[in-house]
Structures are given as structure tokens and as C-alpha cells.
Amino acid sequence: MPKLKRDLTMEEQLARGPMDLPFLMLVVLLTGIGVIMVFSASYATAYYDSSVAQNNPTYYFVRQGLFAVAGLAVLYVTSKINYQTFRWMSVFLLVISVVLLVLVLPFGYGRSTVGAQRWIRIPVAGSFQPSEIAKLGVIMYFAARLSKRNTEKERRLSPRHPLSGVFALLDKIGLLELVPYILILVVVAALMLAEPHMSGTILILAGGAAVLFAAGVKLYWFIAGGGLAVVGLWFIITNTSYMASRIELWQDPWSDPLGKGYQTIQSLYAIGSGGLLGLGLGKSRQKFLYIPEPENDYIFAIVCEELGLVGACIVLFLFALLILRGFWIAVHARDRFGALLVVGITTLTAVQVFLNIAVVTNLIPVTGISLPFFSYGGTALMIQLLEMGIVLSVSRQIPAPKQG
């Protein structure tokens, strides 16, 4: 029994406001293009694959298409939810995330295929990566908590306490308030590194950092954190052969053309042979068993090969618009929580796009990051669209500009 408008609280009325149409259009557009590219990119793989795809060229396409439809439904439903409810849900989401991240280690799978324990299988729906949920959990919780930053109770030890001076100092420089965030990030990152899932860890750290940054945490902490990351990275690069060889492969993929450099080389061939206008949609040659799993992380290489620089730039432009519009929503969000939530989600998407394309073009060393809306993976796409739904939910409550 639908309530009439007059029975609604103001908040509920706001939540029924119009979605941000440009953002919705961009999401739908990218999802559509993504599904088509999955079809094109996976065609050959599916055709030659007799075990999973049963030699059915449309195998991946149909699946991805169904998930996209379901995902858009999820997006709509989510956008209808009053995002204020996410404030309290975020705690549970974070807890669930951590539990799942723990559970994936004994009960998940993936060790045999990619050498990392990343997936959990759910009957019927398929399988998903707990890290996808953890990303959302971290961002949501951070946004919820940081939005109340200025109303938090003052932390103070009794003046008689021997450490009260130190405590006050720590509080003053802002370290104290960071402790829970850092703890959460350390726990989540540690669990994910146990899988191991380096790229996922980077994304979560980036998402969390973005929220912290936008919320107004003192800049020098970011400088310190950034410095720490650089030092750590340098340490890893110089002291582990694993990273060193990655860097070497990044500099010269041709040093191991049939082994570790293979993917990168094949990707470069695909992108390079695309030229300005590309070979035409569906006419990629590199997808014919040259690029391994072209429907996955390297799907953008196929986009470049088939649609050329022009097509690739259009896709990049759409992503840029999506991200800009996301931030626009954040800027115009009704409250701080909404703003921080959208900033987190949008930054996460942006980082993912950047890292994926940078890897595909060999701009940075290889890490396994999928391209939002494009890479094959049903649950990932659904979670992606769910996140977009959250953004749209926030956009509904943007106060209408005053008539003038």
C-alpha cells in the first residue's frame, strides 16, 4: 500500500527525488558498451573452449548480459534506498567483509587457477570476491564515521592520568582519531594480502585514503603515509626478486616474450595494431587465443584494437565524465555522509580505471585489476552497479536549486 506524498517525512520525500540522469545515462552507456565488448572479446575464447563454454561463442556474452540486466535492477533498487540507512548498515557490512575475508582463506577457491584464494562460491548466484564487498564496507564505514567527525565526543584522559599530556598532543596532531581507520585498513589489507590479493589491497587502501582525505584529515598524514608507501615500495623492489623481476618485465616485456612478458606483449600488439580507427568492431585478431582471457583484465586492449584510438578515447571520455559527474554529485550531496560516500566510490572507480588501462598499456607494472563495467565477471559487475546505485541514491537527495 503506497503511501501518499503527504504522509512522507521530509527525508522520505527527499529520497524520492529524481536520480541524477547524466550519471545514470553514463552508467547505462558504459555497461552497454562493456557487455558488447565482452561479446566481441570473448567470442573466440568461448569458441575454442570446449570445457567451460562448450564451444558456444555467446557463452560469456549471455552470462554477462544477464548479470548486467540484474545489475541494473539492483542499481535501481539501491538508488531507491534512503542512503541514510547505510550509516548503520556500514558497521555490519564491515564486519561481514572481515568475516568473509577470513572465510575465503579456508573455504574459498582460486589457488589452483590464479594462485590466490580470492573467490567464494555461493550456490545459484555463482561466485564472488569478498574483497569487492570489503571495498564497499570500508568506504561506507569510513564515510559514516568521518561524517560525524566534528560531533564526536572529545577524547580526553583525566588530567591526572600520567599520559594525559601525550594523549592530548596525539589528539592535537590528529593521530588519535586515525587509529580506528588505520586499524581497519591494516586488518583488511593483511587479510587480503594473505590471499594474496595485491591489487585489491591497493584499491581498498586508495578508497579508504580518498575518504579520509576528503573528510579533512590533516594533510601531513597523507604525506607521511605516502612517504611510508614509497619507502615500503622501494624496500620491496630492492629486496625481493619478485618485484624486481616485475619491474624488469615492465621495462622490457620482450625479455621473456613467451612467459611473463607474454600478456603485455600481446596487449601492446593489440593496441598498436588498432591504429587510429581500429580494425572494426568484432575484427580483433589478437583475441584469437593470443591475449589470454581477452574478456577479462585485458578487454581494453581489444577495445583499442577494434575501435582504434578514437574508440578508446570515447570510452576514456565516458569514464572521465562518469567520474566528474560522480564528484559533482559528491559536491552537491545533501550531507557530509553522502558526499564522502560518493567520493569514496567514485575515487575507487577512477583508480580502478586508471590502473587497469595503465597496466594494459604497460604504463605501470602488471597488477590484476579489472576494468569497471567492461571486464567479464557477473558478481563484480553487479557490485559495481550496486555502488553506482548508492551514488544515485545520494543524488536523489540533492536539494533542488531554489527557483529564482
Place this chain on the structure above:
Amino acid sequence: MAPRRRKSRMVPQQPDRRANRTILLRTLFLMLVCGVCAFVPLFVKLYQIQIVEHEKYEQLAIDQQTRDSTVSASRGTIYDSKGTPLAMSYTVYNIQLSPRDIVKLQDAYQEAVETAREKGKEAPDYPEPTNQFIAEGLSEILDLDVADIIKRLEKVNSAYEIVKWRVEEEESDAVREFITQNHLSGGIFVMPTTKRYYPKGSLAAQVIGWVNYNSDGKGAYGMEAVYEEQLAGQTGRVVTAKNGKGTEMLYRFEEYYDATNGNDLKLTIDATIQSYCERILAKGVETFEVRDGGFAIAMDPNTGAILAWANSPTYDLNSPWTVTDPVLAEYLEKVENDPGSSDQAYLEALGQVQNQQWRNKAIVDTYEPGSTFKAMVLAAALEEGVVTESDHFYCSGVATVADRKIRCSKREGHGDQDLATAVGNSCNPAFIAIGQRLGAEKFYDYLENFGMIGKTGIDMQGEADNSKGGLVWDRDFFTGVYGETSLATASFGQRFKVTPIQLITAASAVVNGGHLMQPYVVSDVTDSDGNIISHTDPTEVRQVVSAQTSERCRTILEKVVDGGTGKNARVEGYRIGGKTGSSETGEDDHTIVSFLGFAPADDPQVIILLAYDNPKPVSAGSNYTAGGWYISGGNMAAIMAGELLEDILDYLGVEKTYSAQADTLVPNLTGLNLADATSRLKNANLTVRTVGGGDTVTGQIPASGASIPGGSQVVVYLGESVPTDPVEVPNVTGKTAEAARQALENAGLYMKATGATDYGSSTVALSQSIEAGTLVDRGTAVEVQFIDNSGGGAGWGF
């Protein structure tokens, strides 16, 4: 869930402008970074790859996406002038393994066995394709080492291991069957390619040359090398798309570039004449114990077309690396069996010997032409009018030039001689005088005009250029003050070097009416459909002497064979002209004996140059070989040249002209009266002796149709019965011609003399066609070969 309750729990937010401002600014900052800045490097990198490096990556991608297989072009055929194939190509097969794919086949087999066991089905009905199995199967068919094939199969990253090259049809069929039976079609390939075959084996080996498979199947020597581009054709390509697993791409992408077959060559060489030349060369090398081989060139003097070009030592074109020449093989064996020599030394010797058999001596090497060159001096002198046939030359046995004594071959001197006799005697002092009459300037002009300086430009590989490397004097020296001795030695063909082809080309000009022709070997180049692409017409380089001078030379040179130093080359019935030569080499006991001959003398159809390099003297300094042959052109080359010319002229269908002593056929006289019989015999250039007193002829010896020398006596029986008892052939070897004739006549036989023409006291019978002691019918003709082996007229300069 009353909204009211919830609302009450809301904490009213305090406006915090400063915090809001921070959030706004930082969000805008992130917006800028994520929405704009992040895309800049991505765009730049994409531009870099897709536009700047587009072509590089596209090429690399195409290289890996396409399979470029070649379609081999069929190499052109080489024909002789009569259309007999001398070199041809046919299809053979390379047996290629792809260890990479064989591994896949093995895995697939294992998988099939596994599934069969799981599902309770039957295992594959063919044997497991293990490396051992494949290696054994192939080794049996192809006669290869099992371990070797296994070693190849273990290179599992390779897709291209050729285990045997150029396998014939029979073996390749067996391999195909092996592949089909054992389901190995993805791992073993039978790839067609071509193989060169030389139907005539060693015939004209150095002229034709061979194809070296070690260097991409390119022609290594001779015509195969000179006309490589024409013969090779254009290799075709098939470009097909393939996927990452190496199989065909889903959609078809194929481009064909047709192979263009090579062009065919038609040589001026006649296989038959060539075989005559090679036979005579081999015969001479064996007879005269020749150590450094020799050469024989036959040419059409009127066109410059090479009819035959033989070298010794030679080899079989079908296995060019094998040494078959007896002299070389003997040397090689000596090195091999020498306990003091190492393997290295043997390999070196082998390489050297192989080079020796491949080299085309008659064009790569130069030699001092010796007396054969006098033909050119004679022509020049007659053309310039400095001598005439009536001039006389006195030879005391020695000539003095610039205070140096130059001896004639005949120490006691030839005495007084007219021009023809001087040429016939090959008298050096006479030619020194002729050369002096010509003068150095004129002489040098003729050297040049006869093409004795520089290349002839024949389309043959490796022609030596005697104008370089001090092989012949330059004009300044020759005509200068120190050139006097050079002029003298040049007059009898010594102290300068030419290639054999230069000499025969110049000699052709002397006898063909004065035209220096451009020698050539390839008459036509035709494409694989038979269309003529190019045709060589005889090219005259220049007129050197007049037709009249040429005719006078021919007459004089005919006398060289008809009673002169070349008399051993005489062939009854053919008019042969020529000039002998015995060339110094600057080494002790190393003479090159040669004969330059042409026939018929009135209208030359063929000119030959036959030379043997280094007959072995019986002892150091001796002029005789162990077989008793006097080492000179007249005694060695000439006798072989006569035989060769007879063969060639017979083959060319040149009619014999008969002199008084030429063979004639005995007519049938039976039933005629004596007068008629006598006149018939007279017409046939025969005389008559009657037996019996009848009027009608009842019998005759020899029977009608027998061939006997002209002027012989036919016994006619008038009424008396013809004796039928056989007679014994006497031994005539070593006898002079007259004594031999007498001995045979006494026995009731006829003598057919061959060989020498001047049957004086120094001419003795070398051999007889019917062995002494054989019983034959009366009136049988016995062929007796004579030779002038005096040596008195031979020696330096011959």
C-alpha cells in the same frame, strides 16, 4: 519504525563552515586528479602506442598472426642445342617434425586413454605416439639413426625440425602412410621441395655447374650460377591467418603470391660433340699420363657458338662433392693412407681436389699458347703484306735477338723453307723474322684486335682477365726499347698468357673469313611456357683480317696437317687445318701440349682446341713419357684431335672428299666382260689383275661392296674358281707404310692406312685393326694406324 522516533534521534548538525570548505576543496581536488589528470598519461600512452608506434606493433602482430609459407618455384631446365635436357628439377620432399605439436598429440593420446578408462570405452586403436615409437618408425623408413630423431623430438619448443632433406617419392609415400596409420598428421609433415637432377651425369660438368643446397639452393658453378636469376624463378608465398595456438583463424584470411617458375636455358653445347670431347680428353689423359688434366673446346667458328667445352679432371654433377677422377682420387688416397698426415691434411686435400674438379680450367686459367698462336701471327703478317707465300726463310737452328740466342726446336735447323713450310715446321726463327717484319706496333695492334688482351665476354663463369696481373705486356713496354725480345717470343706464342677461349676465338677469326666473333654458350632463354625471352644472335666484334687473308691462312694451315707438324691429326677424307702447340709453363718438365684444328679446311664448320696439361716424362728432363710418347703437341694432341675431328665431322654430316688413296667400294663385276669390268674398276679408282683366260668375269677378290683403299688391285677371275682358303694376317706394327703394304699384299690382303699423312721413313705402324695371326678371307682390308713419332720436328715451341 515510526519516523517520528527516528527523527528524534537525529543529532542536529552544527554548521561547520570551515570543515565544509575543506571537504569541498578536497573533493574538488580529487575530482581534478581522478577525472582529468589521471586520463592524461593514459591518453598520451595510447597515442604513443596506437599512432606513433602503430606500424611497428602492427607488423609484429601480423608477423605472429600470419603463417607465411613459401611455394617453391620450379627451377628452369637446361637443354643442349638439340633439346636434350642437361639439368632439370623434380619434386622431392623434406620430412619435417614439429616436436611442439607431437607433445600435444601425446597429451591428447593420454587424455583419450584416460577418458576411455573412466567411461569404460575402448582405448584408441592405434599405438601410443611416444618419441621412441615415432623415431623407430621414421628411422626404418628413412634409414636414420633412432637416437638422432629422439634428440630432435626432445626439442619441444621447436615446430620445425627437418629430419631428412630431399626424400624421393617412394620414401615420402611410406612416411605419409606412417602418418595416416598412426594419426600423426599434426606432428609430422611431408613438405614438397625440388631437387636438381643432371641426366647426363658428368657431361659438361664445369659448364653446367650445380646447385648448392647448403646455400639456399643457389647455383654454385657454371650456368647454374651465371644464370641463377633466370633459372631460379620467383618463390611464391601463401599467407594465412592463424590463431594463438597455431591453427587456422576462425575467419579465412589468405593471400597468394604465385610462384613464377624459372626460365629454361638452351645452350649451344651439343651433348654428342661434348661427349666426344670428353672421351678424347679422358683417353689422352690416360694414354699420355697427364698429371694436370686438360681441356677441349669445340666451337662453330662462323658464329662463336660453343659446341662443346670439356675439362679434365671432371666430376658427376649429381654428387659434386664426390671425387671420381682417377688422377685426383689417387692423389687423395695417397694423402689418406699417408701415416704422417692428419685428418686436417686430408680435409684440406679433399677441399683442394674438389675445387680442382669444379674449376673451369678452360676459362679460369691462363696459359702460354705456344705455337698455336702462330696462326694469328701468320694472319697478321699476310694481312699487312709483310710476307707472301713465295717468301723464303732460312733457319740455322738458332736466331739471335737482342744478343740473345733463341733456339729452334730442330737444333740442326730447318734450312731454307718457304712460308707454308715454315708454318708447317713451326719454325721459330722464321716466325721471329715474320714478327720483326710486322713490327711491335702492328704486332700489338693485332694482339688487341684478335682479342688477346682482356676478356672475350663469353657468358661463362669466372673468365680470367689477362690484361691484369702482368699476364701480357702493355703496349708501352712491348713497343719500347726493351720490347725486342718480347716481340720475338710473342711471335711464337710464348712469354704471355691467354685463356683458351681467347685463343680459340682468335683462331676462329683467322679461319672464318676474318670475323672476330663473340663466343657464347646460351642461345635461348625461354620461360616455363616456352616463350622465348631472349635469343643470342651471333655477334661480330670486329673484322680482324680480310676474307682473302683468311683463305690464304686456311690453305697454309691445312698444310700443317698435311705433312707438317700436325700430320698426326690427319683424317682420310676430311680436309683438316690446324696448328700444334707445346707450351712452356716456366716449370721444369711441365709442358702443355695442344692442338688447334678446324675442318673442313675450305669451309670450316668446327674449330677445336685440345690441350693436355703436364704429361709425365719417363724421367726428369726426358722428352718421352713412360709409354714412349714424345711430349709435344704434334705427337700427342694432334693424334687425339684427328680422332675427335673425325667423330665431330661424321656427326655433323660433313661429306668426306676422297683423294687417290681414299677408300672406295668394289663394284660387282660378275657376268661382265673384261673390258667393261676394267673400265668399271677404273671409274672406282682401282686397278685390275686377271686370273684365267676366259672372257667373262666369274669371280672377284674382294667381293663386291668391300671397302678398300683407292688404287688397290682387284683380282678378277675369268673362268677360274675363286680360292676360298683363309689367309693369316701378318704382323705389320713397327713397319714403315711401304713395308706394311707389301707384307699385307703378299698375304692377299689390303691395307687401309690411317693417322699420319706423310708415310716417310720415320712414320711407322702403331697398330693394326686385325691382330697378327688371325685367319681371314682373302681380300680383307686391314686398317693400320701410323704415327710419326720421330720427335725430330718437335720440341720447344711446338
